[in-house]
Amino acid sequence: MKKEVQVNLFSDIKEIIMNILKSRLFVLLVVFAVMFSVLVQRLFSLQIIQGEEYLENFTLKIIKERTIASTRGNIYDRNGELLAYSELAYSVKIEDNGSYRTTKEKNQAINGTIYELIKIIESNGDSLTSDLKILIDESGNYVYSVEGSKLLRFIADVYGEKLVDDLSEEQKNVSAENLIAYLRSDKRYDLSDEYAAVDALKILNIRYSMSANSFKKYVATTVAADVSDSTVAVVMENLDKLQGVSIAEDSVRKYVDSLYFSSIIGYTGKVDTEEDLKELQKKDEDYVLTDVVGQIGIEKELETELQGAKGYEKVYVDNVGRVIETLESKEPEAGNDVYLTIDKNLQASVYKILEQKLAGILVSKIRNMKTYTPSENSSSSDIVIPIDDVYFALINNSIIDINAFSTDKASSTEKAVYQKFLSKQSSVLTQLNWELSSNKPAAYESLDEEMQVYMSYAVSLLSNSGVLLTSKIDTSDDTYKAWKNETISLKEYLTHAISMNWIDTSKIDIESQYSDTNEIYGKLITYITDSLSKDSAFGKKLYKYMIKGNSLSGREICLMLFDQGVLEYNESEISGLNSGATGAYNFMLDKISNLKITPAQLALDPCSGSCVVTDTDTGEVLAMVSYPSYDNNRITESKYYAQLVFDLSKPMLNRATQQNTAPGSTFKMVSAIAGVQEGVISLNETVQCKGLYDKIEPVAKCWIYPSAHGNLNISGAIQHSCNYYFYEVGNRLSLSPNGTFDEKQGLESLKKYAEMFGLGEKSGVELPETEPQISSNDPVRSAIGQGTNNFTTVQLSKYVTAVANSGTVFNLSLLDKVTDSKGTLIKDYTPEVSKTVELPGAVWDAVHFGMRGVVEESAAFEGVQINVAGKTGTAQESKKRANHALFVGYAPYESPEISMSVRIANGYTSANAAAVASDVVKYYFNLADEGEVISGTASQPGADHAGD
Known part of the structure; x- marks a missing residue:
């Protein structure tokens, strides 16, 4: 029985087990058990066996597409001499790739990182790149570095508007200071007040550049390019503290002998605005805001040829941006190479010739005197330069930095000068305050010249700062008229301005809108004196009168040139100045004569010039010089760029293509040909010069008056530049068939022949150029190059080239050819013939013979x-300044190879321009040793050449 029970129990257990094994639940449990075992094994393998490898190499994997910039093409001269190229260098970059909980936290973190980065870069002697169109002037004020449409486009980009028209009137007229305030606010970059103005501008510059990349989180912004190894080392050491910062190998543009070529080649930089980007994308849709493109010059005009085609690569990157794997890529295509028609050596030599001549003119005109006052009978050629003006010029053009006088590193001389300045400043501000507060203030006309200068500057300061609302001033107001007529005091004028609501009280710390006139005026005085005490431009005026008053000596000025590194340290020269063995006047003349102090630095008249040399057979420009110039290798340095913007010699103005003045007597060949071809005068006919031309009112004078030239034919009139002869031509061209004077007829005749020689259109060179202007009034005076005739140097070159080759008018060109990076010709540039002037040979002979006579008489x-052969010319712009000096000509006379046009702005006499042309001929045709032509010292000015 017991055994039977056991059997049954076993059977029951067996049946239960079998039922379990047959159940779906058991199968599911087994499956789960197997899967769990596999999972445990896999986890063990990933975490224990392969954990370290996966942690290092596969923390996070992101697909990222990176653009690979192409290599920009080179620029060469006509002989294959390298002028511009790209080279690899290290750049410091920053990306917005951090994670932040709030916008405020993000701004604080990025601003702090940028500030630390700036300190590292600048402490190692490197410079930041600059894209923000705002600078800080010498007085510490924010100012725009662009104007007009470029400024409006910049403002629109800051406010995020697609169109300038979308800006409000307030936004269009926003001051640089208020725009900075907007950028510093929490609406944009939330930059706290703890950052000083200078540092804030640097940070905002980088933040603004980063915002252009905001649509692509992983696009880096360049903070500094071409940095030193020391900067690279320090940045790399601190990468763990500098979120988003990296060192990248980048392409940097380099320019050879940049000073001589920057006016032609220009420079590169990031795309300025959305508007500029759209224009570029019309030519190539691959352009983006972060691209480096040509900004001006040949770099801009041939941008699409030089740029090349971008490449790309798709890669896997880890969570810190390291490339793990490349999926696909395309190599970039290098840009094409551009060859110019310019001869490198000729260009550099002409620049040096111009500088030497300018220095020579200055040396000949500087006098050891404090002031120059012209007499009633003096002319512009009599103007001289007092030595005190030279001393002040060094301060006025910031060659001597007055802000350095108050620093800890200031020399003993600088500290002594600064103490004298503080005393002068206190005295002047006290006197100003007394005049503005007096119950019986003196009328402006009763003040001495110095105080008038200070009063006038105070009014300008109020206007420029927006305190004095010039747009609201009623110019018909009697008090305003009295102020303009100098018969009332500044106090009376400003008090009246307050009563007329011409003063913006919100800018002068008025607490109540119900303040009375006296309270407002008191605040206005405080505003004026406080502002003037901080204003660098006003400070320069104080230094000017310190020099005039002998409290600041020429010796101290000379010593500070050594202190600030303008002149290389020379113990014997410093000792001579200190002991009195060397006088400041002679010392200064010596430094100008040896070009240790250049005309560009002084920015006195004359400090600029231009010269164009052209191949008469082809219309190719061999040299196109504008003096002074600048180093386009440094153009991205914000500090250097600011110096250029504020430089009084305006080095960034291309005077060959953008400065136009009256041509003076260089225009007389046009008038001569017009007279002959219109039949109002014949080749053999003579006109008797009487000195005084009384057929018009007011009476016109020949330059030789009270003498006279007597009888002259066309060649003689050109040779002697007889104004009387050409007055007569202009008059005859204006006589209608019935003998009445028709101004329009005369002007149309002159215009017809000026246009025949290309003076009615731009020259053709591939750079922006000022429009020419053919005279629109007074045909008699227009015939001698006056009236409203205005042409650039390169336009005169187009004209004289046509005269030289007897009628072929070229559209001048700076471009020779374009090749690919392997040298294969892509495009050959040949100057086009614009038109041909068909004249009888006898007419050409008469004109050429007259031009030859000009040169034969020139010393x-x-x-x-x-x-x-050539023609001199002078052009008066102001009786208070020296005349412009001009020369156009060609050589050799018998078979012309080159033509030349020279202009020295405020160069006194055309003989100085002729002297430049003479040296150019000597150099080009190897007629003298190079050291004789280019001595590196001031060359003597030309002997006065009468007849212009």
């Missing part, structure tokens, strides 16, 4: 062993 060409 500038004495001893030149080649025959040259």
Whole structure:
């Protein structure tokens, strides 16, 4: 029985087990058990066996597409001499790739990182790149570095508007200071007040550049390019503290002998605005805001040729941006190479010739005197330069930095000068305050010259700062008229301005809108004196009168040139100045004569010039010089760029293509040909010069008056530049068939022939150029190059080239050819013939013979062993400044190879321009040793050449 029970129990257990094994639940449990075992094994393998490898190499995997910039093409001269190229260098970059909980936290973190980065870069002697169109002037004020449409486009980009028209009137007229305030606010970059103005501008510059990349989180912004190894080392050491910062190998543009070519080649930089980007994308849709493109010059005009085609690569990157794997890529295509028609050596030599001549003119005109006052009978050629003006010029053009006087590193001389300045400043501000507060203030006309200068500057300061609302001033108001007529005091004028609501009280710390006139005026005085005490431009005026008053000596000025590194340290020269053995006047003349202090630094008249040399057979420009110039290798340095913007010599103005003045007597060949071809005068006919031309009112004078030239034919009139002869031509061109004077007829005749020689259109060179202007009034005076005739140097070159080759008018060109990076020709540039002037040979002979006569009488060409023809000219712009000096000509006379046009702004006499042309001929035709032509010292000015 017991055994039977056991059997049954076993059977029951067996049946239960079998039922379990057959159940779906058991199967599911087994499956789960197997899966769990596999999972445990896999987890063990990932975490224990392979854990370290996966942690290092596969923390996070992101697909990222990176653009690979192409290599920009090179620029060469006509002989294959390298002028511009790209080279690899290290750049410091920053990306917005952090994670932040709030916008405020993000701004604080990025601003702090940028500030630390700036300190590292600048402490190692490197410079930041600059894209923000705002600078800080010498007085510490924010100012715009662009104007007009470029400024409006910049403002629109800051406010995030697609169109300028979308800006409000307030936004369009926003001051640089208020725009900075907007950028510093929490609406944009939330930059706290703890950052000083200078540092804030640097940070905002980088933040603004980063915002252009905001649509692509992983696109880096360049903070500094071409940095030193020391900067690279320090940045790399601190990468763990500098979120988003990296060191990248980048392409940096380099320019050879940049000073001589920057006016032609220009420079590159990031795309300025959305508007500029759209224009570029019309040519190539691959352009983006972060691209480096040509900004001006040939770099801009041939941007699409030089740029090349971008490449790309798709990669896997880890969570810290390291590339793990490349999925696909395309190599970039290098840009094309551009060859110019310019001869590198000729260009550099002409630049040096111009500088030497400018220095020579200055040296000849500087006098050891404090002031120059012209007499009633003096002319612009009599103007001289007092030495005190030279001393002040060094301060006025910031060659001597007055802000350095108050620093800890200031020399003993600088500290002594600064103490004298503080005393002067206190005295002047006290006197100003007394005049503005007096119950019986003196009328402006009763003040001495110095105080008038200070009063006038105070009014300008109020206007420029927006305190004095010039747009609201009623110019018909009697008090305003009295102020303009100098018959009332500044106090009376400002008090009246307050009563007329011409003063913006919100800017002068008025607490109540119900303040009375006296309270407002008191605040206005405080505003004026406080502002003037901080204003660098006003400070310069104080230094000017310190020099005039002998409290700041020429010796101290000279010593500070050594202190600030303008002149290389020279113990014997410093000792001589200190002991009195060397006088400041002679010292200064010596430094100008040896070009240790250049005309550009002084920015006195004359400090600029231009010269264009053209191949008469082809219309190719061999040299196109604008003096002074700048170093386009440094153009991205914000501090250097600010210096250029505020430089009084305006080095960024291309004077060959953008400065136009009256042509003076260089225009007389046009008038001569017009007279002959219109039949109002014949080749053999003579006109008797009487000195005084009384057929018009007011009476016109020949330059030789009270003498006279007597009888002259067309060649003689050109040779002697007889104004009387050409007055008569202009008059005859204006006589209608019935003998009445028709101004329009005369002007149309002159215009017809000026246009025949290309003076009615731009020259053709591939750079922006000021429009020419053919005279629109007074045909008699227009015939001698006056009236409203205005042309650039390169336009005169187009004209004289046509005269030289007897009628072929070229559209001048700076471009020779374009090749690919392997040298294969892509495009050959040949200057186009714009038109041809068909004249009888006898007419050409008469004109050429007259031009040859001009040169034969010019002392500038004495001893030149080649025959040259030309025409001198002077053009008066202001009786208070020296005349512009001009020369156009060609050589050799018998078979012209080159033509030249020279202009020295405020160069006194055309003989100085002729002297430049003479040296150019000597250099080009190897008529003298190079050291004789380019001595590196001031060359003597040309002997006065009458007749212009």
